Amino acid sequence: MTTTQPARTDGPTGGRPWGTRVPARLDASGAGQHDDPHDDRHDERRDAGGGTTARRRAPLTLLVGAGALVLLASVLVAVTLGASGLGVAEVVRSVGTHAGLDVVPLDRLQDAIVWQIRLPRVLTAAAVGAGLALAGAVMQSLTRNPLADPYLLGLSSGASVGAVAVLLLGLGVLLPVAAFVGALAALLASLALARTGAALSPGRAVLAGLAVSQLCAALTSFVIFWTAQGDSYREILTWLMGSLAGAHWSSVGIAGLAVLVVGTVLAAAAGRLDAFAFGDTAAAALGVAVDRTRWTLLVLVAVLTGCLVAVSGSIGFVGLVVPHAVATLTGPSHRRLLPVAALAGAVVLVWADTLARTVFEPRELPVGIVTALIGVPVFAVLLRRGRGPAWA
Amino acid sequence: MGLTDGPALRVEGLHLAGVGARLGGRWVLDGVDATPPPGRLTGLLGPNGAGKSTLLRLLAGLRAPDAGAVLVDVLDERTADGPSAERHDVARLPRRRRARAVALLEQESTSAVPFTVTEVVALGRIPHRGASDATRDAAVVAASLAAVDAGHLADRPWSALSGGERQRVHIARALAQEPTLLLLDEPTNHLDVSAQLTTLALVRDRGTTAVAALHDLNLAAAWCDHVLVLSEGRLVAAGPPAQVLTPELVEAVWGVRCEVLVHPRTGRPVIAFDGPAPGTGGPSSAPASRQQPAEVLR
Numbered sequence: 001m002t003t004t005q006p007a008r009t010d011g012p013t014g015g016r017p018w019g020t021r022v023p024a025r026l027d028a029s030g031a032g033q034h035d036d037p038h039d040d041r042h043d044e045r046r047d048a049g050g051g052t053t054a055r056r057r058a059p060l061t062l063l064v065g066a067g068a069l070v071l072l073a074s075v076l077v078a079v080t081l082g083a084s085g086l087g088v089a090e091v092v093r094s095v096g097t098h099a100g101l102d103v104v105p106l107d108r109l110q111d112a113i114v115w116q117i118r119l120p121r122v123l124t125a126a127a128v129g130a131g132l133a134l135a136g137a138v139m140q141s142l143t144r145n146p147l148a149d150p151y152l153l154g155l156s157s158g159a160s161v162g163a164v165a166v167l168l169l170g171l172g173v174l175l176p177v178a179a180f181v182g183a184l185a186a187l188l189a190s191l192a193l194a195r196t197g198a199a200l201s202p203g204r205a206v207l208a209g210l211a212v213s214q215l216c217a218a219l220t221s222f223v224i225f226w227t228a229q230g231d232s233y234r235e236i237l238t239w240l241m242g243s244l245a246g247a248h249w250s251s252v253g254i255a256g257l258a259v260l261v262v263g264t265v266l267a268a269a270a271g272r273l274d275a276f277a278f279g280d281t282a283a284a285a286l287g288v289a290v291d292r293t294r295w296t297l298l299v300l301v302a303v304l305t306g307c308l309v310a311v312s313g314s315i316g317f318v319g320l321v322v323p324h325a326v327a328t329l330t331g332p333s334h335r336r337l338l339p340v341a342a343l344a345g346a347v348v349l350v351w352a353d354t355l356a357r358t359v360f361e362p363r364e365l366p367v368g369i370v371t372a373l374i375g376v377p378v379f380a381v382l383l384r385r386g387r388g389p390a391w392a
Numbered sequence: 393m394g395l396t397d398g399p400a401l402r403v404e405g406l407h408l409a410g411v412g413a414r415l416g417g418r419w420v421l422d423g424v425d426a427t428p429p430p431g432r433l434t435g436l437l438g439p440n441g442a443g444k445s446t447l448l449r450l451l452a453g454l455r456a457p458d459a460g461a462v463l464v465d466v467l468d469e470r471t472a473d474g475p476s477a478e479r480h481d482v483a484r485l486p487r488r489r490r491a492r493a494v495a496l497l498e499q500e501s502t503s504a505v506p507f508t509v510t511e512v513v514a515l516g517r518i519p520h521r522g523a524s525d526a527t528r529d530a531a532v533v534a535a536s537l538a539a540v541d542a543g544h545l546a547d548r549p550w551s552a553l554s555g556g557e558r559q560r561v562h563i564a565r566a567l568a569q570e571p572t573l574l575l576l577d578e579p580t581n582h583l584d585v586s587a588q589l590t591t592l593a594l595v596r597d598r599g600t601t602a603v604a605a606l607h608d609l610n611l612a613a614a615w616c617d618h619v620l621v622l623s624e625g626r627l628v629a630a631g632p633p634a635q636v637l638t639p640e641l642v643e644a645v646w647g648v649r650c651e652v653l654v655h656p657r658t659g660r661p662v663i664a665f666d667g668p669a670p671g672t673g674g675p676s677s678a679p680a681s682r683q684q685p686a687e688v689l690r
Binding site for chain 2: 272327331
């Protein structure tokens with residue numbers, strides 16, 4: 001890097017006396033005044049699609065406002081979709097009744113479908129989607145790895161071990177607890193493996209998470225292979241692919257509360273997350289307590305993910321793709337990215353789950369299949385356009 | 393210390409007192425005593441591995457020395473009874489307030505995050521959050537970009553810039569911190585001759601206390617008011633470049649033979665290298681016909 005420089009100003013041949021202002025450029029590269037033709041390390045990205053165009057970002061209030069409206073409309077419409085003919089008006093009447101407003105109540109069956117079955121499920125989907133998008137964005141930033149997702153530290157595999165164990169023992173009621181405990185155990189194992197002294201290196205965290213994931217996956221497979229049969233097999237598979245079929249109001253509470261609490265902390269930490277873009281030293285030079293911030297936020301996001309996995313199983317691709325897709329609109333600055341990503345993740349999962357339960361009615365698909373089917377093409381498009389992160 | 397939070401601190405002076413640092417059990421810096429002159433550009437010189445980057449990190453307070461201390465005279469602008477600088481250990485200043493006073497430009501710094509140039513420079517405003525507002529932040533960012541002559545790059549994606557453009561954007565990011573102590577690790581890296589001169593002129597003419605690690609002895613000789621020469625972790629010389637950069641010192645520290653000439657207009661030293669000194673393994677020496685010192689001195 002540095003060795004080329006003295007040769008250019010004053011080589012061993014003596015060169016020109018120092019201080020003589022060099023007239024424009026003498027080489028024929030035709031580059032602009034301030035381009036450096038001697039350094040072409042980065043030039044290959046220059047003409048990649050969307051590479052050089054000047055970019056202005058849309059105003060944040062517009063994006064958040066539009067996102068909130070789309071989410072509200074999505075929730076209302078998604079609740080109407082399904083076997084019995086319900087309209088948005090019925091949904092509003094049911095919600096109004098339960099909110100204690102003076103509206104004409106629905107008949108009991110319709111009300112039960114809206115209030116007991118569909119609404120908790122759709123709201124859980126929204127909360128889980130928002131949480132996954134937030135967790136993915138933060139993981140990508142803290143590990144400086146564009147391929148990071150919320151399950152990076154072995155969380156989903158750890159949760160799977162716990163979940164599969166209780167399902168096979170016929171203790172399905174304990175599933176959320178077991179999944180959460182499994183996720184936390186995997187997190188602790190990964191962090192213990194990754195930790196060097198007091199510092200947590202992002203690269204080691206990724207590798208440790210990989211190791212723990214593989215171990216947990218092997219355990220899960222072993223347990224299934226050895227014991228599962230018939231119904232429990234399908235039940236396990238459904239959970240492993242991610243499903244919102246079991247969502248109740250308690251799921252809305254768990255996921256919603258986790259998203260609100262962690263989301264509030266993340267909103268306050270957004271500026272510090274930006275500081276990580278150029279590495280730990282740069283972040284420290286900008287006044288960020290690097291290790292403390294990374295540890296705190298990683299653990300917080302992992303607990304959030306644990307809560308989400310507990311209610312929905314591990315739903316893939318939302319946490320990986322949504323932050324990248326949203327960043328093409330908002331830019332990577334976390335103050336703008338996080339709120340919009342949360343809204344977008346919510347909308348995506350509401351619709352993915354609606355597809356999962358309606359397309360092959362009365363049979364249901366695990367929602368993880370739908371998010372993968374949607375997520376992969378979107379990922380491919382982002383990759384082809386050279387947008388999103390600078391994938392090599 | 394009473395420095396928990398508040399307006400920017402002004403760094404008025406910088407002192408290294410017996411500074412030592414260990415890396416992997418080895419002392420990479422040992423007993424460095426120096427006082428870079430305030431308001432001036434100090435060049436930090438030395439061969440690869442001499443400890444320049446480590447010293448800059450210590451000066452930035454990013455790590456505490458394993459021996460001695462880096463002390464700064466800081467003026468707390470909110471002190472009511474007239475300004476008087478207090479001496480503090482830089483590693484113990486509160487992080488955010490320190491980041492509003494001290495900026496560090498790293499040697500190699502890259503990111504996969506798809507920021508625009510403006511967004512990269514705005515990172516320099518992070519320490520000022522809560523103490524500044526959006527309008528002022530935007531103004532400082534624009535002024536910092538203009539200062540490195542990169543205003544036209546404002547909306548370009550950072551990933552599409554050339555190495556030289558990136559370097560100037562990093563300098564703008566450091567300036568956006570509004571530092572009163574500016575620390576630069578190889579600031580002229582990747583820059584063409586014109587941009588090298590412009591950059592060092594910019595840093596020197598700001599009148600900010602600045603310490604820049606430089607590999608190019610001629611750049612240091614031409615632009616620095618003061619130089620510190622490190623060799624294997626020890627400070628071997630300090631002072632104005634004309635006094636420090638002698639053929640004997642250059643040969644002793646870098647193992648290179650040279651003539652030190654005098655620039656006909658600026659009076660600054662100009663170092664004309666002969667080649668590696670005998671026994672250092674390189675080609676013996678440049679042909680005599682190419683040295684021509686008399687012509688340059690004319």
